Amino acid sequence: MEPARKRGRSDMWEQFKLIAPDKVRCLVCSTELKYHGNTSSMIRHFTAKHGAAKNHGNTNQVDWKRELDEALVNMVVKDSQPFSIVDDCGFKEFVALLDPTYTLPSRKALKNMVVQKYEKEKAKAKAIMQRVEAVSLTADMWTSINMDAYLAVTCHYVDDSVKLAKVLLRVLPFPELHTAVNISAAMRSLMEEWGIEGKVTSIVTDAGANMVASVRSLNLRHALCFAHSLNLVVKKSLDATPGLENLRTRARKVVTFFKTSTRANEKLKEVQEQMNHPVKKLIQEVDTRWNSTFLMLQRLYEERQSVGAALATLKTDVRPLSSEDYETAAACLQLLAPFYQATVELSEEKRVSGSKVIPMTKMLMQYLYETIGKTSHNTAKLLGQNLVTAMQNKFETTENQTALTLSTLLDPRFKTIGFYNQVQAQASVRRLTAQCSQLIRYTPSHDSPTEEQPSTSAQPAPANVENPSSTGVNLWETLDRDASEARRARNATADATVEVQRYMTDPPVARSEDPLAYWRNHQNVYPHLFNLAKNVLCSPASSVPCERVFSKSGEVVSKKRNRLSPKTVEKIMYLNKNL
Structure with a gap:
C-alpha cells in the first residue's frame, strides 16, 4: 500500500506505513498521523519522539542543511537572483514542497553567506x-x-x-x-x-x-x-567606402520598420512560414560594433525574398532594397566574412588565442588580395582596398612585437609559417634562441654538481709569484669569474640553438590541436622552450x-x-x- 515513489524520496517510509490514503502509522510507537501527500508531519513526529530524523540517507541533518545553504548561495550568484528571493511566496512554497525541514535563511543571513563564500x-x-x-x-x-x-x-x-x-x-x-x-x-x-x-x-x-x-x-x-583593433579597421573602411553608407542607412530603415511594427513583424513571420523558410528575425546595426553591420546585411540578404514579399503587402513608405543593393551587399559580405570569423575566434577564452594574432593578420591580408583580384564589383573593390590600407596602417609593426612573435613561434601549429614576412620570422627565431639561452644560463642544473670556481691556492704557485693563501689576496679572481661566465654563456647558447632548431624542424601540428596539449607531451623533450611557452601562451588576443x-x-x-x-x-x- 506504500507508494513506491515516496520510498525514493525519503527514508521516512522505512519508519512509517501508509494505512489509508490519508493516514500513516509509525512503526516504532504505532502512532497514527494524517498524511497530506508529503512527509513533513512524519519527520516532525519522528524527530520529536524518536531522535534525529533520518530522512536524507547517510547524511545527518546538519550536513544536509549545509549542502542546501551552499546550493542556495550558488543559485543566487550563478543565476543573478536577488537576496529577496528568500522572501518570495512562490519560492518559499517550492522549497517547502521539496524539503519541509529546511528553513530558508533571512535576506541578511543569505548576504552574509555570499560574503563568506567570496x-x-x-x-x-x-x-x-x-x-x-x-x-x-x-x-x-x-x-x-x-x-x-x-x-x-x-x-x-x-x-x-x-x-x-x-x-x-x-x-x-x-x-x-x-x-x-x-x-x-x-x-x-x-x-x-x-x-x-x-x-x-x-x-x-x-x-x-x-x-x-x-x-x-x-x-x-x-x-x-585585437578584436577592438579589427573593429576600428573595418569601421573606418566601411565609412570610407562611397555608396555603402547610403545602403546601410536604407537597410537600417527596413530593419527598424519590422522591429517596431507588430503587424510588420507578424507578416514577415507569416511569409517565411509560407515559403518554408526558418523563421528568423532581422538584426539591427549598432554604431559601435562593425560585426552588427555584417550581421544586419547578412540577415537581410538571406531573407531578401521574405522581406520583399512582406513589404509588398504592407502600407508603408519604407522601400525594400533593390537587386543592385543586394548584389552590393553580397559582394561586400564576401570581403567582410573572414573579419567576422577572426573576431569570433580571437575572442575565445578557453583556447590559446594570443599566438593567432600574427597568423590571422597574414591570412586576412592574403584573403583580401585574392578576393579583390577576383571581384568585378566596384564598391566591393573599393572596400577591399580600404581594408588593405587600414590593415597595413594598423598592423605594420605586429611582426616586430616580441611577445606576439614568441607566442607564434612557440605555438606548434604555426612556428615560422605563421609569419607574413619570413625575414622577420628568422629574426624572431634568433630572439627566441637568445631567450632560451638566457633561461638555460640562469637555471640551476639538477643533473650535475655545480662547477667549482678555480682556486689558485689549489694550484702550485708559479716561480716568483707569492701564493694567494699566504697574502689573503686572489689576483686572478675577477678574470677567473669572467672566464667561467663566458664558458657558461657559450654552452648555454649552444644548447639553446640545438633545442630551438630541433623544435623548429619538427613538422607543425594540425591547427585543430591544442598547443598546450603538445607542450604537455613534449615538456621533457624541449624543457626550456616548455617553460617559455607557459609564459607566453597564456596571453589572450583580446x-x-x-x-x-x-x-x-x-x-x-x-x-x-x-x-x-x-x-x-x-x-x-x-x-x-x-x-
Whole structure:
C-alpha cells in the first residue's frame, strides 16, 4: 500500500506505513498521523519522539542543511537572483514542497553567506596564484545603471596540468576619475594583493588613452585588444567606402520598420512560414560594433525574398532594397566574412588565442588580395582596398612585437609559417634562441654538481709569484669569474640553438590541436622552450573576457537589484565568474 515513489524520496517510509490514503502509522510507537501527500508531519513526529530524523540517507541533518545553504548561495550568484528571493511566496512554497525541514535563511543571513563564500573562494584562488610562474591580465572599465563605475581585471595563466585557466581578480568599484594615474594605482594595488606583481607578462586592453598610459606607467608590456583593433579597421573602411553608407542607412530603415511594427513583424513571420523558410528575425546595426553591420546585411540578404514579399503587402513608405543593393551587399559580405570569423575566434577564452594574432593578420591580408583580384564589383573593390590600407596602417609593426612573435613561434601549429614576412620570422627565431639561452644560463642544473670556481691556492704557485693563501689576496679572481661566465654563456647558447632548431624542424601540428596539449607531451623533450611557452601562451588576443564580465554585471545590477552596493556587486560578480 506504500507508494513506491515516496520510498525514493525519503527514508521516512522505512519508519512509517501508509494505512489509508490519508493516514500513516509509525512503526516504532504505532502512532497514527494524517498524511497530506508529503512527509513533513512524519519527520516532525519522528524527530520529536524518536531522535534525529533520518530522512536524507547517510547524511545527518546538519550536513544536509549545509549542502542546501551552499546550493542556495550558488543559485543566487550563478543565476543573478536577488537576496529577496528568500522572501518570495512562490519560492518559499517550492522549497517547502521539496524539503519541509529546511528553513530558508533571512535576506541578511543569505548576504552574509555570499560574503563568506567570496572570502573562501578568493583565498583558494590566491593560493593557486602563488604557484603560478607567469600570468597575463585583461582590463576594462564599465558604468552600471546606477552610474557606479567599475574596473574589471581578469587573470590568465597555464595551470599545473598545462591547461589554460582564468580567474576574475576583481570587479573593483572605481569612484575616482578615470585617469591613467588612478587606474595604474588601482592595478598596482591589485597585483600586490594577489602576489603577482613580478609575474605579469602582458596586459591586454582597448586603445583608450587612459588604459594605454596606465599600463605604460606600470612598466609592463601592453597588448592592444585585437578584436577592438579589427573593429576600428573595418569601421573606418566601411565609412570610407562611397555608396555603402547610403545602403546601410536604407537597410537600417527596413530593419527598424519590422522591429517596431507588430503587424510588420507578424507578416514577415507569416511569409517565411509560407515559403518554408526558418523563421528568423532581422538584426539591427549598432554604431559601435562593425560585426552588427555584417550581421544586419547578412540577415537581410538571406531573407531578401521574405522581406520583399512582406513589404509588398504592407502600407508603408519604407522601400525594400533593390537587386543592385543586394548584389552590393553580397559582394561586400564576401570581403567582410573572414573579419567576422577572426573576431569570433580571437575572442575565445578557453583556447590559446594570443599566438593567432600574427597568423590571422597574414591570412586576412592574403584573403583580401585574392578576393579583390577576383571581384568585378566596384564598391566591393573599393572596400577591399580600404581594408588593405587600414590593415597595413594598423598592423605594420605586429611582426616586430616580441611577445606576439614568441607566442607564434612557440605555438606548434604555426612556428615560422605563421609569419607574413619570413625575414622577420628568422629574426624572431634568433630572439627566441637568445631567450632560451638566457633561461638555460640562469637555471640551476639538477643533473650535475655545480662547477667549482678555480682556486689558485689549489694550484702550485708559479716561480716568483707569492701564493694567494699566504697574502689573503686572489689576483686572478675577477678574470677567473669572467672566464667561467663566458664558458657558461657559450654552452648555454649552444644548447639553446640545438633545442630551438630541433623544435623548429619538427613538422607543425594540425591547427585543430591544442598547443598546450603538445607542450604537455613534449615538456621533457624541449624543457626550456616548455617553460617559455607557459609564459607566453597564456596571453589572450583580446580584452573580451572583461567585456563578458560586464555583460553579466548588467544582469546583476538590474532594476530588481538596484540597491546593491558596489562592494556587494563585486563579491557576487567574483563568485559568478569564478565558480
